[in-house]
Amino acid sequence: MSEALQIILIACLKVVVICFVFALVLGALLSWVERKMSAVIQDRIGPNRAAILGIRAYGLFHPIADGIKALVKEDFVPEKANKVLFALAPVIAFTAPLVVFAVIPFGPGAPFVIAELDSGMLFVLAIAGLGIYGATLGGWSSGNSFALLGSLRASAQMISYEVSMGLNLVGVFMVFGTLSLSALVLKQGEVLFGFLPKWGIFVQPVGFILFLTAAMAENKRAPFDLPEGESEIVGYNLEYSSMRFALFFLSEFIEVVVISAVTATVFLGGWQIPFVYPQGNGPAVVTTLQVLAFLAKVVFVMWLLMTVRWTLPRFRYDQVMGLGWKVLLPLSLANIVVTAIVLAFI
Amino acid sequence: MGKPVNRPSLDDPSIRSYLPEVLRGIKTTSKHFFRNLFTGKGYATKQYPEERFPYAPRYRGAHRLMKREDGRVRCVACYMCVTACPADCIRIVAAESDDPTIEKYPAVFEIDHLKCIFCGFCEEACPCDAIRLDTGEHRAPGYTREELITRKEQLLAKGGQSLAPQGGIYR
Numbered sequence: 026m027s028e029a030l031q032i033i034l035i036a037c038l039k040v041v042v043i044c045f046v047f048a049l050v051l052g053a054l055l056s057w058v059e060r061k062m063s064a065v066i067q068d069r070i071g072p073n074r075a076a077i078l079g080i081r082a083y084g085l086f087h088p089i090a091d092g093i094k095a096l097v098k099e100d101f102v103p104e105k106a107n108k109v110l111f112a113l114a115p116v117i118a119f120t121a122p123l124v125v126f127a128v129i130p131f132g133p134g135a136p137f138v139i140a141e142l143d144s145g146m147l148f149v150l151a152i153a154g155l156g157i158y159g160a161t162l163g164g165w166s167s168g169n170s171f172a173l174l175g176s177l178r179a180s181a182q183m184i185s186y187e188v189s190m191g192l193n194l195v196g197v198f199m200v201f202g203t204l205s206l207s208a209l210v211l212k213q214g215e216v217l218f219g220f221l222p223k224w225g226i227f228v229q230p231v232g233f234i235l236f237l238t239a240a241m242a243e244n245k246r247a248p249f250d251l252p253e254g255e256s257e258i259v260g261y262n263l264e265y266s267s268m269r270f271a272l273f274f275l276s277e278f279i280e281v282v283v284i285s286a287v288t289a290t291v292f293l294g295g296w297q298i299p300f301v302y303p304q305g306n307g308p309a310v311v312t313t314l315q316v317l318a319f320l321a322k323v324v325f326v327m328w329l330l331m332t333v334r335w336t337l338p339r340f341r342y343d344q345v346m347g348l349g350w351k352v353l354l355p356l357s358l359a360n361i362v363v364t365a366i367v368l369a370f371i
Numbered sequence: 372m373g374k375p376v377n378r379p380s381l382d383d384p385s386i387r388s389y390l391p392e393v394l395r396g397i398k399t400t401s402k403h404f405f406r407n408l409f410t411g412k413g414y415a416t417k418q419y420p421e422e423r424f425p426y427a428p429r430y431r432g433a434h435r436l437m438k439r440e441d442g443r444v445r446c447v448a449c450y451m452c453v454t455a456c457p458a459d460c461i462r463i464v465a466a467e468s469d470d471p472t473i474e475k476y477p478a479v480f481e482i483d484h485l486k487c488i489f490c491g492f493c494e495e496a497c498p499c500d501a502i503r504l505d506t507g508e509h510r511a512p513g514y515t516r517e518e519l520i521t522r523k524e525q526l527l528a529k530g531g532q533s534l535a536p537q538g539g540i541y542r
Contacts, residue, residue: 065407066400070416234390332404336396 039139043126053088055278055327060087063335095271103264105168114166115265115272118159122279124152129286130207132296132316133306138207145206146198149287150191153243157183159276160245160252164261175261178342179252183243185349190239192357196232196364197225197291210295214303222299225292231360233292235353240284241330242349246277248337251345285326293322431489431504434482434521435529439537444527445501448475452493452502460486461493480523484510500535502526 057072061084064071072084102111128145130138142148157180164176198204201212215223226233242249253260262273289295296319297303302311340348385391407413417424426432437445448465466478487510493502506529513519 062404066404068403068407068413068415070414070418332397332400333393336400337393 036139040127043131043139044123051282052275052278053092055281056091056274057085057088058327059278059331060084062331066332066335092271095268098267100267100269101264103168106264107166107168110162110166111264112269114159114163115269115276116159118156118163118276119272119279121152121156121159122276122283125149125283126286128206129290130210130295131319133302133304133312137296137316141205141207143205146194146204146209146291149206150187150194153190153283154183154187156276156280159273160261163265163273164252164263167261167264169264171258172261172263174258175252175254175263178254178258179245179261182245182249182251182345182349185346186239186242186353189349189353189357190236190243192354192361193229193232193236193239194291196229196357196360199361199364199368200225200228206290206295210290210297211304213294214297216300222294222297224294224297229292229360229364231356232364233288235357235360236292237288237329239349239353240288241333242345244277244280244284244330246281246330247334248339249345250339251342281327281330282323285323285330288326289319289322293326295319295322426507429505430507431491431494432506433508433510433529434487434493434502434504434526435506435531436480436523436526437501437503437530437533438527440532444476444480444523444530445499445533445537446477446480446497447473447499447501448477449498451496451498455492455496457490457492458486458488460484460488477523480526482521482526484519484521485516499537500533503530 061071072087073081075081075084075086075090077086102108125148127139128142128148135141160179160183161176164172164174164179167173197209201209203209203212213222213224217223217227221227245252253262262270265273296315298311298315298318301307302315307315379386381387403413439445446463448463450463450465453459453461453463460483462479462481462483463477464479465475468474468476489504491504494504510519510521
């Protein structure tokens, strides 16, 4: 009994730590990074006026100011809205990406993962699919035509790209022969051709690019920000205000972290530092470094996603659908076939 | 002969696949990003209330009324500026002067800054070099309409002495 209690307590502790680090810190920080990074890319300075006791800290207090503002604003519910779904949608949108962190190994061994699922990757895909409900229900329940358009676009886009996202992961699973993320990372510690770490990006380079593209589209951010479409339909979150809007806003950034974490785990070798204790049984210093290596990889992918977001203009809606069904899907299928043939003859 | 523009064929697979062009775009944005991040040289932003762009010497700012040598107003209430003003923002009430050498002076001289468009026509029309827009100041905003009407005393407070001979030069 006490042992079971211990396990539950440890799991809860991990949940709190990981939620705190990834949701509150990284998510809030990303809203600052987004504004600051776009400013720096566009030769501006960006937000730097929020100050506590005269300390400006490069605008780092802006997320706090934004949070306070969101909390004290009026929480408006439209008359024609479905009250229950309207309240539920931001909660779904916010929690679904958070749940994904349950199966992501942050470091070597059991202490660094909340739940060691053998079908970890399926879990990620299933929960990511749940995330659609946030956007769809949010737009549909507000009783606003433009929000409904936004939610229709969100569901169409996410269903289209979910397919090629899943298919691209299939290639990786065929190579490594496992669905468990922890085992996947362990296998990526092997060496390819004697000099290359056997990371997903090296065994599935095409899959990596296709996955990243599909993941960006899943994320509903520019250049695939059609569900939001600020300049034309404002988007599924049109009728939301105050903290409910902030939840949608934050969930977008948490999704960025989720996608970066999944990409780092599946394609960039997770916590593996090339050629250093690939079985994860090194001394404490190495383990710490490996956790930091994972964080560094996540930050790198986030940087890449942010840079792409501030580089490309958005697609037209038919282009998004065309890219999803006519380009990404056939290429992912071809990638699987080629992988299968190569594996069959090795 | 126009300048020939290099238009690559859109059938080129490297363009149709987006990827090389996306990489080129990322190169451009990261060039700006890292240059600004590490050298801090590329920023175009001025931190406005603390740093300001210098105004050109001929910038037309808030009005002022010039003074005579004895400190009285140069204006002779001739209504030239009122006539020239396209926004109808100047209000003058003329009064007779005690000084026998001066015919009229403005008892009231008001500029309504809600109407003024800072075109400078009043300055050009003035035969006495009495009204000028050369203070180089922004007119400060106000909370009421009355605050935004500048009275003669306020206009005179900013005024200096003009070097031009009073009444202009006769030909």
